[in-house]
Amino acid sequence: MNERRAFLKGLVAAAVPKGSDPLTQRGSDPLTPAAAPDAWLERYSRQLVLPQWSEAAQRALEDASVLVVGAGALGSPVATYLAGAGVGRLGVVDDGDVEVSNLHRQHLHFTPDEGSPKAESAAAKLRFLNPEILIEAYPVHVDSDNVRGLVEQQDLVVDCTDSFETRYIVNAACCAAGVPLVEGGVAGWSGLVMPIQPGQTACYRCAFPTVPEGARSCAEAGVLGPAAGIVGSLQALEAIKLLTAVAPPLTDAFLQVDLLSLDVLRVNVQRRLDCPDCGGA
Numbered sequence: 001m002n003e004r005r006a007f008l009k010g011l012v013a014a015a016v017p018k019g020s021d022p023l024t025q026r027g028s029d030p031l032t033p034a035a036a037p038d039a040w041l042e043r044y045s046r047q048l049v050l051p052q053w054s055e056a057a058q059r060a061l062e063d064a065s066v067l068v069v070g071a072g073a074l075g076s077p078v079a080t081y082l083a084g085a086g087v088g089r090l091g092v093v094d095d096g097d098v099e100v101s102n103l104h105r106q107h108l109h110f111t112p113d114e115g116s117p118k119a120e121s122a123a124a125k126l127r128f129l130n131p132e133i134l135i136e137a138y139p140v141h142v143d144s145d146n147v148r149g150l151v152e153q154q155d156l157v158v159d160c161t162d163s164f165e166t167r168y169i170v171n172a173a174c175c176a177a178g179v180p181l182v183e184g185g186v187a188g189w190s191g192l193v194m195p196i197q198p199g200q201t202a203c204y205r206c207a208f209p210t211v212p213e214g215a216r217s218c219a220e221a222g223v224l225g226p227a228a229g230i231v232g233s234l235q236a237l238e239a240i241k242l243l244t245a246v247a248p249p250l251t252d253a254f255l256q257v258d259l260l261s262l263d264v265l266r267v268n269v270q271r272r273l274d275c276p277d278c279g280g281a
């Protein structure tokens with residue numbers, strides 16, 4: 001293991017000398033790209049040097065197909081970090097159009113994007129971020145008719161919607177298809193993150209059999225951009241753990257984050273055998 005780490009560190013050091021701008025490593029002729037292995041090492045060098053990371057972890061991301069449901073406040077950080085990390089095929093689903101009131105928290109959209117489909121707006125930015133991966137935009141509303149087709153064949157789904165109805169639909173479809181899911185939500189000063197491995201760990205409906213009392217949307221409760229950024233970043237982190245196995249994800253629990261006090265509470269959840277989504281009832 002240590003030899004492998006030293007080997008990777010050596011490769012990275014060769015590709016990105018200390019103190020240099022990785023961009024200057026490319027040839028002076030802009031039409032002549034750097035050799036592919038060097039470009040690959042440059043792009044992922046800072047995660048490759050992590051002691052827990054490996055070339056196998058990087059390849060696992062490259063081979064993965066991930067669907068991000070929602071291209072808004074949570075979807076922006078989730079899709080940005082997964083694209084940056086090198087997820088090979090990244091789908092973004094959203095049927096909304098960019099509105100000016102989105103921009104303070106949905107950082108994949110800019111003022112000139114107002115009126116554009118969010119899925120397309122997000123995909124365009126993500127392609128600039130990482131042209132080495134495949135980005136797919138799905139400007140559709142997720143419902144019980146199309147969810148199966150969207151979720152099946154994915155290695156992971158990250159739910160970034162602001163709707164309990166969609167959350168339950170996505171949870172049920174992921175449980176039925178056996179596709180791991182990272183749930184998330186933020187409203188006001190409260191955030192939640194819950195990774196789910198169908199058939200192994202408690203699902204979203206095990207934790208919340210019905211819509212929690214007093215639950216409010218961002219439009220009703222308000223939200224700050226960085227608060228959504230924290231929750232989305234935690235979702236992306238757990239997604240990367242699930243895809244690469246570099247560290248165990250949170251299991252049979254959800255994380256409740258109070259973004260006003262910065263208190264973090266881990267709430268354990270047991271799988272319910274009578275759960276209509278994951279219990280096999």
Ligand SMILES: [Zn+2]
Pocket residue numbers: 202203204205206207271272275276277278279
């Ligand atoms: Zn369940």
